[in-house]
Amino acid sequence: MNRREFVKSMGAVAGVAAIHGFAFAKEGAKKMKCAVIYFSWSGNTRFAAETVAKKAGADLFEIKAEKPYNADFGKCCDEAKPECYGKTLRAIKPIEGLDLAKYDVVFVGTPNWWGTMAPPVRTWLTQNVAALKGKTMCLFQTHGGGGMQRVGKEFAEIVGDTAKVLAPKAFSGSSIKSSVAALEAFASERMSGK
Numbered sequence: 001m002n003r004r005e006f007v008k009s010m011g012a013v014a015g016v017a018a019i020h021g022f023a024f025a026k027e028g029a030k031k032m033k034c035a036v037i038y039f040s041w042s043g044n045t046r047f048a049a050e051t052v053a054k055k056a057g058a059d060l061f062e063i064k065a066e067k068p069y070n071a072d073f074g075k076c077c078d079e080a081k082p083e084c085y086g087k088t089l090r091a092i093k094p095i096e097g098l099d100l101a102k103y104d105v106v107f108v109g110t111p112n113w114w115g116t117m118a119p120p121v122r123t124w125l126t127q128n129v130a131a132l133k134g135k136t137m138c139l140f141q142t143h144g145g146g147g148m149q150r151v152g153k154e155f156a157e158i159v160g161d162t163a164k165v166l167a168p169k170a171f172s173g174s175s176i177k178s179s180v181a182a183l184e185a186f187a188s189e190r191m192s193g194k
């Protein structure tokens with residue numbers, strides 16, 4: 001093989017490598033910028049969000065209702081029930097410092113309220129559909145025994161046309177503090193695109 005043939009063959013090898021391996025490695029090496037955005041009334045989803053954010057190296061943001069829900073469980077349920085059944089939008093405060101353009105991956109955390117997402121999360125998603133275009137998104141939810149119910153489906157209905165939606169996951173609220181390993185595994189798997 002003369003020099004010219006050698007150079008040509010190396011070019012071909014490089015091309016194949018770029019297609020099959022190096023291009024992927026380069027993309028894999030790109031640090032995905034991640035945000036975790038959540039609403040929590042009694043703290044379980046906050047704990048889950050903090051754990052996921054820490055594992056994913058993500059920035060953490062909280063959705064807050066303009067008028068907070070009553071601190072009493074029964075009263076909160078009375079307030080939330082018609083909103084959840086009617087899928088109405090509860091007014092929320094602007095999230096300070098959040099610029100969605102900076103993020104590739106957006107995790108969203110909500111408690112299960114009456115089998116659906118908490119209304120402030122619905123509001124935030126609805127208000128930000130355009131800004132979420134092209135993002136990879138993943139829902140996590142904490143619940144009181146009902147599991148995922150309609151929460152994942154509603155999430156996909158709101159952002160499914162604009163974002164790439166990864167598999168959602170539900171965590172038991174009452175055992176959230178002993179679910180650190182599961183939350184970390186969830187964060188790692190979704191960050192690797194699973």
Ligand SMILES: Cc1cc2nc3c(=O)[nH]c(=O)nc-3n(C[C@H](O)[C@H](O)[C@H](O)COP(=O)(O)O)c2cc1C
Pocket residue numbers: 039040041042043044045046073076077080081110111112113114115116142143144145146147172173174
């Ligand atoms: C208004 C309200 C409605 C709820 N509805 C449900 C429900 O339908 N199914 C369920 O499994 N848990 C339900 N729960 C329990 C919460 O989903 C659970 O405790 C969750 O972990 C709370 O998250 P947080 O601490 O972040 O607010 C409800 C709680 C509240 C306050």
